[in-house]
Amino acid sequence: MSEAMTKTVGAAEPVGPGRPRGRRRTWGDLPVVPRRLIILAVILVAWQAYVSFSGVNQLLVSGPVDVAKTMAEGIADGDLLRSTATTLQILFGGMAAGMLIAAVLTTLASWTRLGEDILVLLTSMLNPLPSIAVLPLAILWFGMNSTSLMFVIANSVIWPIAINVSNGFRTVNPTIMAVGRNIGLSGVRIVKDVLIPAALPNIIAGLKTGWAFGWRTIIAAELVFGVAGGKGGLGFFINDARTFMRTSEVFAGLVTIAVIGIALELVFTWIERRTVVRWGTKTG
Amino acid sequence: MKADTTAERPAGEPLLTVESARVGYQTDGRFQTAVQDVSFDIYPGENIMLLGPSGCGKSTLLKTIAGFIEPSGGTVRISGRTDLAPGPDRAVVFQEFDQLFPWHTVEGNLTYPLRVNGSSRQEAKRLAGEYLELMGLVHAAGRYPHQLSGGMKQRVAIARAMALRPLMLLMDEPFGALDAQTRSRLQRELKDVAARNDVTILFVTHSIQEAVFVGHRVVVLTPPPSTVREVVDVSGLDDPTSPEFVAALRRLRSLLTEDGEEPDDMAFE
Numbered sequence: 001m002s003e004a005m006t007k008t009v010g011a012a013e014p015v016g017p018g019r020p021r022g023r024r025r026t027w028g029d030l031p032v033v034p035r036r037l038i039i040l041a042v043i044l045v046a047w048q049a050y051v052s053f054s055g056v057n058q059l060l061v062s063g064p065v066d067v068a069k070t071m072a073e074g075i076a077d078g079d080l081l082r083s084t085a086t087t088l089q090i091l092f093g094g095m096a097a098g099m100l101i102a103a104v105l106t107t108l109a110s111w112t113r114l115g116e117d118i119l120v121l122l123t124s125m126l127n128p129l130p131s132i133a134v135l136p137l138a139i140l141w142f143g144m145n146s147t148s149l150m151f152v153i154a155n156s157v158i159w160p161i162a163i164n165v166s167n168g169f170r171t172v173n174p175t176i177m178a179v180g181r182n183i184g185l186s187g188v189r190i191v192k193d194v195l196i197p198a199a200l201p202n203i204i205a206g207l208k209t210g211w212a213f214g215w216r217t218i219i220a221a222e223l224v225f226g227v228a229g230g231k232g233g234l235g236f237f238i239n240d241a242r243t244f245m246r247t248s249e250v251f252a253g254l255v256t257i258a259v260i261g262i263a264l265e266l267v268f269t270w271i272e273r274r275t276v277v278r279w280g281t282k283t284g
Numbered sequence: 285m286k287a288d289t290t291a292e293r294p295a296g297e298p299l300l301t302v303e304s305a306r307v308g309y310q311t312d313g314r315f316q317t318a319v320q321d322v323s324f325d326i327y328p329g330e331n332i333m334l335l336g337p338s339g340c341g342k343s344t345l346l347k348t349i350a351g352f353i354e355p356s357g358g359t360v361r362i363s364g365r366t367d368l369a370p371g372p373d374r375a376v377v378f379q380e381f382d383q384l385f386p387w388h389t390v391e392g393n394l395t396y397p398l399r400v401n402g403s404s405r406q407e408a409k410r411l412a413g414e415y416l417e418l419m420g421l422v423h424a425a426g427r428y429p430h431q432l433s434g435g436m437k438q439r440v441a442i443a444r445a446m447a448l449r450p451l452m453l454l455m456d457e458p459f460g461a462l463d464a465q466t467r468s469r470l471q472r473e474l475k476d477v478a479a480r481n482d483v484t485i486l487f488v489t490h491s492i493q494e495a496v497f498v499g500h501r502v503v504v505l506t507p508p509p510s511t512v513r514e515v516v517d518v519s520g521l522d523d524p525t526s527p528e529f530v531a532a533l534r535r536l537r538s539l540l541t542e543d544g545e546e547p548d549d550m551a552f553e
Contacts, residue, residue, distance in 0.1 A: 175380045178352060181370040183397035183448070193396075197387040279386040280430025 062248035067255060070248040080237065084256060087233030090146050091218050094153025098210065101154065102161040109166040116166070123163045131156030131217045135224055146232070149221050156217040157210035164209065168202025169195060201276045201283045208268050215261055298325035299363055299452060299484055300349065306357030307341065307348050308509075318344045320509035321358070326452065331478060331485045333495040333518075336505030337540060342488045346456050349486065350376050363451060372401055375445035379457040381437045384429040390440050391416065391425040394447045401448065415447040418477055435466035442474065452484040459494070471498050475522075492540070496521055496532045504539045513539055 027035065044064045050056065051063030062070075074080025105122075108115030134155055138148035172195060180194035196203070222235020234253055241249030276282040307319040318341030326332045334342040347353045349360055351370035359366055362374065377383070384393050394412035395403075403411065416422050419439045429437055438458055445453050459467045475498050478485055489495050495502045500519040503512055516536060521529045 173380075173382055175378050175383050176385065178370075178376070178378070179383050179385075181352070182350065182372065182374075182376045184370075184372050184400055189400075193400075194385070197385070200387075275387070279428055281386050 059245060059247055062251045066248045067251040070246075070252040071255065074249070074252055080252060080256060083232070083234050083237035083253075084260070087218060087222065087235070088260070090149045090233065091153060091214055093146070094150035094218070095157055095211065095214050097150060098154035098157035098214070099161060099207075102158045102165065102206075102210075105158070105162045106166045106169070109162070110169045119162055119166060123159045126155070127159040127163065131213060132220045132224070135221050144225060149218060149225070149232075152221050153214045153218055156213040160209040160213055161206040164202050164206025165199065168199030168206070171202075172198040198281075201281050204268065204272060204276060205283065211264055211268070212261075215264065219257055296327060299328050300326040300486070301361040302345075302349070302358070303361070304358035305345065305348065305355050305360060307344050307353060307355050309344070309353070315356075317509040319348075321511050322503075322505065323358075324503045324512060324515060326484060326486060328484055329482045331475075331487060331498055331500045333499035333502045334486065334488045334505065335490065335492065335495045335502050335536065335540070336510060337507050338490055339508055340505045340510045341508050342490075342505055342510075343456055346376075346454050346486060346488050350374050350454050372397065372448045373451045374454050375448045375450040377438070377441045377445050377453060377455045377458045379460045381434050381461065382429075383441050384437055384444075386429050389426050389428055390421060390432070393429070393440055394444050397444060397448055411447050415443040418446070418481075419443040419473070433466075434462055435470060438462065438470060439473075442477075446477070446481070446483065452486060453478075455485060455487040457488055457490070460489075467494075474498060492533055492536045493524070495536060496529060497524065502536060504536065513542075 048063045048065060051058065051061055051066075071080060105115075105119050109119040110116075131152060135148070135152050138151045142148040142151060176198055177190070177194060180190045185194060218233070219235045222233050223239055225232055225236060234257055238250050238253035241247075241253065272282060302325070303323050305319055305322045306317065308315050308317040310316070322345060324332070334345060336342045344353060348355050349362075349368070351368040351374070354368075360368055362368070384390075385396065388396055391409075391412050394415060395405075395408040398408035398411055399405070413422070413425075416425055419442060421436070421439055421443060424432060424436060424440075429440070432440065442453075442455075442458065459470050462470065471494060474485075477483070485498075487494075487498060489498075496518045500517070502516045502518055504514050504516060505511070506513045516532065516539070518532050521532055523529055
C-alpha cells in the first residue's frame with residue numbers, strides 16, 4: 001500500500017490563498033472588493049470622459065457626474081424615492097403572494113403524486129412564458145392598477161420557486177432522512193429540522209431566481225403602464241423623464257434599478273454565507 | 285438449520301432475536317426475496333458481524349432490524365419487543381459520509397439527537413463532550429462536517445450513535461468507503477471503545493479481515509435468497525498475524541468461496 005494512496009476520501013482541502021513561493025503578484029492576488037472598485041472607477045472615468053470630450057449630444061447621453069447630481073436631487077425632493085418606494089411596495093406584495101402560492105403548490109406536490117404531476121405540467125407550460133406577456137390579461141381583469149402588477153409579479157415568481165423547492169425536497173439525500181427517522185424524528189419536526197435545511201440550497205436558489213424574475217418583470221410592467229399613461233414607480237419615472245427629454249433622469253432611474261438589483265443580490269449572498277456556504281452544501 | 289455449529293452461545297437472555305426472517309423488495313412489479321430464512325441471536329455486549337457476498341441481503345437485514353424495512357416473514361425481537369419502528373434504541377451508522385447533518389457542527393450533530401430524545405441542554409452538552417472525547421474528536425467539536433475527512437466523519441457518526449446510549453449499534457459497512465489505513469485504525473478504535481463500554485454491535489461487512497478483527501461471532505450468509513451458512517466464533521482474535529487469526533480468515537474464506545464468490549478483501553492477499 002503506497003503512502004500516496006492514503007489520502008482520505010472526501011477530505012476537506014485546506015482553505016486560503018496558496019500562492020507559490022516566488023511568483024510575482026498579479027491582479028488575481030488582490031482581494032475581490034478592491035478589484036471590483038478599481039474596475040468600477042475605470043468605467044466611470046471612461047464614461048465621463050466620453051460624455052465630456054467626444055462631442056456626443058448631451059441631450060441623449062448623460063455623464064456620471066450629471067447622473068449623480070440628478071439622483072441627489074431626486075432623493076432630496078422625494079421624486080425618485082417615492083417612485084422607488086412604490087415599485088418596491090408592489091414588488092414585495094407580488095413576491096409575498098407568489099411565495100405563498102408556491103409554498104402551497106410545493107406542499108401539495110411533495111404530498112401527492114397528483115400534486116407533483118400538476119405542478120410539473122403547470123411549470124412546464126407557464127415558466128417559459130415571458131411573465132410580462134400576461135400583463136394585457138391582468139389589465140383586462142384588474143384594470144390599470146397595482147393589483148395588475150402584483151398579479152404579473154406573482155405569476156413570474158411562483159414557477160421558478162415552486163419547481164426549485166419541490167426539486168430540492170425530492171432530491172434530499174435518503175440517508176440523511178433515514179438518520180432523521182432513526183433518531184426518532186417524524187411529522188412536522190422532520191420536515192422542519194431535516195427536510196428544509198437539507199433542501200435549503202435549492203430553496204435559496206429558487207428564491208434568488210424568483211426575485212430576479214420579479215424585479216425584471218415589475219420594471220417592464222411599469223414601463224408599459226408608463227406608456228399607457230399610468231402613475232407609479234421607477235418604470236414610470238423613467239418613461240416620464242424620457243417624454244420630457246430629461247435624459248439624466250432616465251439614467252438616474254436606470255442606475256437606481258441596477259443598485260437595487262445589486263442590493264437584492266447582496267442580501268442573498270449574505271443569507272448564503274450564513275447558511276449553505278458555511279455548511280458546504282451550496283450548489284452551483 | 286445448521287446455524288451456531290461452531291459458536292458457543294453466551295449465557296443469559298439474547299438482546300436481539302432474529303427468527304426465520306424473510307425480507308424482500310419490489311422490483312419491476314416482481315417480489316425479489318433478498319433474505320430467505322435467517323435466524324441468529326445477539327447477546328448483550330457482543331459484536332456480531334454479518335458477512336456475506338455482495339447482494340446477499342445483509343444490509344437489507346440490518347435495515348429491517350433498524351425498522352426501515354418491514355419483514356415479509358419471521359420475527360425480529362429486541363429485548364422482548366417486536367414493534368420495529370425506527371428509533372434511537374437501535375442507532376444506525378451508515379456507510380455514506382453525508383449521514384451527518386451538514387447544518388450542525390460536530391458537537392451539534394451529537395447534541396441535536398440527544399435534545400430530540402429529551403435531554404436537557406446541559407445534559408446533551410455533557411454527553412456530547414463525553415462521547416467526542418471517547419472518539420478523539422474534542423478538537424473538531426466546532427467544525428462543520430464538510431470540513432472533516434472521511435475517517436473523521438465516520439468517527440462523528442459513531443460518537444453520535446453511541447451518545448444516544450442505544451440498546452445496540454447497527455453498523456452498515458461504516459468503514460467501507462475509507463482508505464485502508466484509516467479503515468484499520470477505525471476498526472481498532474471501535475473494537476477498543478466497544479469493549480470498554482460494553483456496547484452491543486451488529487456490524488455488516490463484506491471484509492473477512494474486518495469480520496475476524498472486530499467481531500466476536502460472525503454470521504456467514506449464503507448468496508441470495510440468503511440463509512445462514514454458519515456462525516463462526518472469532519472472539520479474542522486481536523493479532524492479525526497470529527495462527528488462530530489466520531486460521532479464522534481461512535475458515536471464513538472457504539465458507540464464502542463455496543459459493544464461487546471471491547470475497548473482496550485485499551487485507552487477506
